[in-house]
Amino acid sequence: MAVLDKKKSKVSDKVPSSSMADIAFLLLIFFLVTTTFPKDKGLAIVLPEEGGEVQVSAQNILHIIIQPNGLVEVKRGDSQQVQVVAARDIEGIWRQDVSENDNLIAAVKTHxxxxxxxxxxxxxxxxxxxxxxxxxxxxxx
Amino acid sequence: MPIKGGGFSRKSQASSDVPDSSMADIAFLLLIFFMVTTVFQKDRDRPIIWPEAEATQKIDEKLKNILNIWVQRDGSIFINDRPYAMGEVSSVVAPLYAASDRALVISIRSDREVQYNVIDLLQKQLVAAGVVRVVFATELEQRMQRERR
Known part of the structure; x- marks a missing residue:
């Protein structure tokens, strides 16, 4: 059977390169999807517009005065009574005071x-x- | 005895396949091209020590609508990698704010030890420029850290 001997092997000896592009794109899309850029983070606040001063009743103001040494003085409304606390205690003070007065405004005055x-x-x-x-x-x- | 094909038994050397071995090279070329040409941030970070806050939130605003104002420990102000005097801030920010269709958010990136009067003057400059949305950029503080303090 000389004819059968002439037939070449069907198995290719080359590395298949046609799917390489698919692999490259797969990687590209994978990294595109999984990459997240660090978002800006911080404490957001809205500044008052120029000339937009509003008269507020003194009773609705919680004065928070920050001293250079980090101690915080708290004064309520127009009373002269001063309470000296640490910055972290403001959280509890605000929670308590706002439950008594819904219109409370925190006036943070920094030295x-x-x-x-x-x-x-x-x-x-x-x-x-x-x-x-x-x-x-x-x-x- | 006639020879089959008139003696031209050799097949054409030109391949009928589209060459696909270089397709990966093209893909990587595109990938590298876009990596190199993409610009994410306009300014470089200044050397500051961030203040920390537990209530730190992510700012839900497009990156191009955020303008960073850096305040270094010595009180010097940098916008887009350039130093500015305090009095110039308003005139620098105002045209950028107008160009952004009033969507600009200012991120005040100040060193934690900066004296507050600098920050207060900066706020007054921003108000004069008409900008009202401001973020005090902070690092997230863990509760554990706070309790140790």
Whole structure:
């Protein structure tokens, strides 16, 4: 059977390269889908518009005065009574006071020489307590 | 005895297949081209120590609508890799805010030890530029960390 001997082997000795492009695209799409870029994160706040000053009843204001050493003085409305607390205690104070007065506004007054992080600590406590009416001011006097 | 095919028994050397071995090379070329040409951030990070906050939230805003204002420990201000004086901030931000169709969000990326009067002046500059949406950029603080403090 000389004719049978002439037939070549059907198995190719080459690495199949036609599917390589598919593999490359598969990898490309996989990485495209799984890549996430770090999102900006922080404490969002809306600043008042210029000239948009609103008169607020003194009873609805919770004065939070941040000292350069990080201690926080809390004054309610127009009473002269001062309570000195740590920044983290603001959370509980806000929760308690807002349950008594729905229209409460947190007036955060920071001493000009106080480090920024103390203001962030107080803002953090207010955000954690769910406060939305926050006014950021500079402490004068 | 006639020879089959008139003696031209050799087959054509030209292949009828589309060459596909180089397709992967093309794919990778495209991949590398797009990797190199894509720009994600306009400015480079400044060396600051981030303040930490437990209530840190992700800002749900498109990357192109966020403008970073960096405040370094010495109080110097950088916008888009360039230093600016405090008085210039308003005039720098205002045209960018107008160009963004009033959608711009300012991310104040300040060092934790910066004196607050710098931040207050910066806020006043932003209000003068008409920008109201501001984010104090912070790192997420774990509750464990806070309790240790």
């Amino acid at each position: 000009p020489q106080a480090p920024y992080r103390f203001m962030v600590d107080v803002l953090d406590a207010l955000h954690t307590a769910g406060a939305e009416r926050i006014s950021l001011q500079l402490f004068e006097g």
